Amino acid sequence: QKEVEQDPGPLSVPEGAIVSLNCTYSNSAFQYFMWYRQYSRKGPELLMYTYSSGNKEDGRFTAQVDKSSKYISLFIRDSQPSDSATYLCASFQGAQKLVFGQGTRLTINP
């Protein structure tokens, strides 16, 4: 079993919709959680970085961590076609060692 699980999708929604992307993790020692966005033929870019439980908002993006249920989420409001990409959740397993979910491929249809 992978330490971070993520539904690979694909997920397709109309422009303007609210998107919910989710991951679960099994290691209760995980404290730091990240969401990366990866466009085709590019490297991942960091979207959100959160510590422990709670919410963090940045523009149209909100990251949510629930450590009691080992569940992490990313919400995208007013989704745009430019948000079409693969979204990866991740956590640190050790010093600078990131463990990633499989990635969810998201398409926003105009």
Added chain:
Amino acid sequence: KAGVTQTPRYLIKTRGQQVTLSCSPISGHRSVSWYQQTPGQGLQFLFEYFSETQRNKGNFPGRFSGRQFSNSRSEMNVSTLELGDSALYLCASSPGLVTDTQYFGPGTRLTVL
């Protein structure tokens, strides 16, 4: 500030050969991590170097090795290439603290024939 650069961007090799990939981190960053990305396994950690020392290692065979130079630039080497080594190899740099944000390069696409 310039981002993480990786060379070459694309590489085609045949089974049994060896390959060296290069990564230049963001200026001032002392940590370089390497990841392998495949459709089946996703992104998997290979190893991380900090101040020329390997600080962490993933579960890959000894054919995968790396090193870091005094200017923080890093190379990874794969010997005796196998078909399954075909992947996108990503390098990420960070200032170096244990939980510092990692910034990824564009990757090197390796195809093994």
